[in-house]
Amino acid sequence: MAEIRFDLPDGQQVSLTVTTLLNGGYAGRSQDDVAAHVAELAELGVPAPTTTPCLYPVAPYLATQTDQVPVQHGRTSGEAEWALVIAGPDERDVLLTVACDHTDRELEVHGVAWSKQAGPDVLGRRAWRLVDVADRIDEITLTAWAGDTEIQRGTLAELLPPAFWLDLLRERGLLTPGTVLLSGTIPMHAGVDQFADSWRVELGDPATGDTITCAYQVTRMPDPIG
Template identity: 55%
Template sequence: MSNNAGFNVLTFELPDGSTSTVTVKRLLNAGYAGKNQEEVRAHIDELAELGVPAPTTTPALYPVSPYLAQQTSQVQVQHSETSGESEWAIIIDDNGNELLTVASDHTDRKLETLGVAWSKNASPDVLSNKAWPLSEIKNRFDNIILRGWVGQNRDLIQEAPMTALLEPTYWLNVLEERGERIPGTILLSGTITMKTGPNQFADAWGVSLEDPEFGTISAEYQVEKMSQPIG
């Protein structure tokens, strides 16, 4: 939904059954954000062989159009070479509360070879409709598992602890320095390594965060190719 100012308004269910609302004014996607930056550099070299331009610095941070933060069950794409990415996301709601949820940064892989920032603005960031208060889980990130799966058979394509990525505290400090640790901000974490075997260019994507106390939150969506253009 959107408010009168044209901003997307997202609502999240919290563990106690209450809800939290955020009017999305800033959307940021982190990239190359693995905690082991040597592995990140090796991954950048691999991507360079596929034609993806290397970032000028790591970790990277890409501003994204705020309307692309969506809670949806369907993503429409222009061609078959797009895929999701399992990520966690920080939400700063309209009351200034900091929350954690799971998200998929759906990315145009063809466009990525021309510009990573461009590819981030080609499709939605799909977020769960549930979230956890960040203050209540900040001491157990090691125990929270991030997963991604693809296709109608839900083949596992990504799995790692949250701590494989730079932790929320790192990015909250970055937001503070940028003057963006304020209501209306959503930041996605960057993603974890994909497993070889499953086809990332699948017709469905799903992502989840699993916590031993709060359970599992997830987001799933179908990927639908648009009809052919005329002209």
């Protein structure tokens, strides 16, 4: 199982072993935004979902805080997301951090769940306690860059709120220490090239000026034999 560690604004450090890793999908509050994301994926040959939002369980070892993501080919890319981290049994143990869901776009046309399993979920190394930002959650910004190009920018108001997912986790008996859930993403800017050799995603809190970032290089593995 993956072990991850977060630094909190109060100087505390929290460590946990990931036991359940979940990727939200098609999770925009606005159906127009959801339709835009479906259209983006349709351009890559990905069939539309039968219901929204979606929730894809993936292997817990895919949760990582790496700065290097090895890939097999040139058609993989990330997505700007936030993540809920259930670090303990109490309300103050629910953490909010930044995340980038790196996805194999070639495999995605055969199955979104398969493509999620083929790449890591890269998490930030810092986090906020959700209770400390809950009153201004919609104001928090989410921005992503593919290489040097800004590819996504929005606020958490565009996505289903953490409270929605916490209720769902509770209903399914998954609101337990070790669960990590990624939010799904916001639309990409029109006309941008999402395939790049590096990715960076940032959560920003306008009220405090604080930011949480995850960033990594994309490296090609050697060509296979056979």
